[in-house]
Amino acid sequence: MGTKIALYYLLAINTISFLIFTLDKYQAVRHRARISEATLLGLTIIGGSLGGLLGMYICRHKIRKKKFVLGIPLIFVVQLIGGYFVGGRL
Template identity: 55%
Template sequence: MIYFLLIINFICFVVFYVDKKRAIKHQRRISENTLLSLMLLGGTIGGVLGMFIFRHKISKKSFLLKFGLIFIIQVVLMYFFKKYI
């Protein structure tokens, strides 16, 4: 499980980097659904690092709202798994 989380966070971080570079060059972008899906699969830390280090998607309120929802879902799931498993 630890290896999976390390890999998915690294992938998410790199995808945020690639999307930021594409945005700067006005090229075809990576969809927000892809970014959010990677975060939902466990890449939240990599996504947050990518957002702040590359200053990417930090001013887009709709994206931040969806990210917040994903974060809350993950916290609730961790609570229930820790409590009942």
């Protein structure tokens, strides 16, 4: 049961992360109020790293910022390793 909940959580947080990255790109193109970088990075840290990566590269957003280009893949790898050791095979 715990694994199922974890998978639902990961699906939800990665979907949200992807949508927020996409929304921020939309806002940037239209010169409107933006979503803070702290929020974007925070979403990746709490499990939305895959959604953040997809949002970055599909929307071509934040791909010139080192803290995103290096940080989000690093967070993703750390989360994969952590998931393997904590939950076995995810």
